[in-house]
Amino acid sequence: MIGIHGKDWRELSEAASKERDSDKLIMLVSELNRVLEQREQENARRQREN
Numbered sequence: 001m002i003g004i005h006g007k008d009w010r011e012l013s014e015a016a017s018k019e020r021d022s023d024k025l026i027m028l029v030s031e032l033n034r035v036l037e038q039r040e041q042e043n044a045r046r047q048r049e050n
Contacts, residue, residue: 012031016028016029016032
C-alpha cells in the first residue's frame with residue numbers, strides 16, 4: 001500500500017470517499033481498518049494503565 005502508510009484515519013477516509021478505482025478503494029479501506037483497529041487497541045491499553 002504505497003503512499004498511504006502514515007496517514008491518519010481522517011485522510012484515509014477522505015481519500016476512500018473520493019476513490020473511483022475499486023482496487024485502490026479496497027486498499028484504502030483495508031488500511032483505514034488497520035489504523036482504526038490500532039487506535040482502538042492503543043486506547044484500550046491506556047485505559048488499562050489508568
